[in-house]
Amino acid sequence: MFGKTFVDQYVVVTGGGTGIGRATALAFAEQGAAGVIITGRRGAALEEVAAEHEALIPVVADVTTPEGADAVVAAVSELGGQLDVLVHNAGIFRNTPLDDLGADAVREQLEVNVIGPVLLTGRLLPLLREGGNIVLVSSISARLAGAGSSVYSASKAAVDSLIRSWAVELGPKRIRVNGVAPGQVETPILGSGGVSPEAVQDWYSVYAASAPAGRIGKAAEVSSWITRLAEPASSWITGEIITMDGGKLLV
Template identity: 40%
Template sequence: MGKLEGKVAVVTGGNSGIGLATAKRFVEEGAHVVITGRREKELKEAAAFIGRNVTTVTGDVTRLEDLDRLYAVVKEKHGHIDVLFANAGWGEVVPLEAATEAHFDKTFDLNVKGLFFTAQKALSLFKDGGSIILNSSVANVLGVPTFTVYAASKAAVRSFARGWTMELKDRNIRVNTVSPGPIETPALENAGLTPEQAKRAADQFVSQVPLGRRGKPEEIAAAVVFLASDESSYITGVDLAVDGGMAQV
């Protein structure tokens, strides 16, 4: 028996990186998983990688009609949700003096608005006693130059977990955040850095990590499985840092 045997889990941004590693681990632990992402080709490749017990729904979490379509598929196929990993997010390196309204809006639309409505629209399908895990970042407690809009958006995610813990306590739905440190994903390249700049940034991050390396997506997935499972049944409202000690010392 896996830790999530027979559970129904939804993972946003499940087509790559942390989301994909977590969706695969959920299935290995016995769950049926619905993953969503904006790129259909990557979603199909992700489903092939996961191999079984996975449904894909192409969509953008910043579009409320796409979220409605996601949950319509979940309702039709499974009827309920036990676990939500609200993982979809984005960041871009922009100094304060160069930040534009478009940069601000794009970051908050995905990391804050999209995550908010991802959780809100899931509630009608959620079983009492379920688990919601929000993907934040160690940036929510660190001062990270040129990454301040991203950091603020992730601090909002942390705040959601606190408030929703209290709002959903009567349904025994636990809400927690996981806060990764530097992880081996394409995130730095996607943040607008060249390969050379991304390597320098990664090396700089590693110099701040007591364990002396970047983490792997599978290491975040293991933490999310813990928060999704009954092994964390007395844990709610926490921010679990999986950061090699980066923000802890």
């Protein structure tokens, strides 16, 4: 199905146990990557994904902490100390009205969605080879207002800023930085944010009805663009954020 675009390359995918992270890790593995480190907090989910391809390497780590980031660095070092692609996919969503927001709810989303990518990138930068790639998963929520999602939207706007700033800062090192901004995708993120299964389906239906494409997205559709941004054919693209939302932002 896939070409062997990433032969002999090493990849890190955060949040690799489910959804877009899982699809992305498998896509890199199927395209020939020598090793794909998948990180997350839940070991069972990582082990389940790792069983799907021999190139997948599970590392239980909370990358919002120095200890978690260092565990990922150690895993890369065990593979020879060279990293070719870093994908920041780990993220959380909390649907919380403003009058119910407390410091802990704000802090949790900013830690996972913003602090984690900053901390891990800083730790891994010495191992990221010249010509390497960083891809961050943002969201159309960075540009789309939504009741109850103000902190999530703010965190993704920060991710967009990281993409552009890092592209400028790391360009002289010949490291490219890009992102994808999906709309509603069928992943566990809404349910993990405290939304009931019935409400999740309602959410999907409302989104599908309002998007020109008439449906929500699939994780594999997002992962295909993550790998595309990291491949040699995209070597003149940096600082870009690919919107993939079925046209939602157009209406």
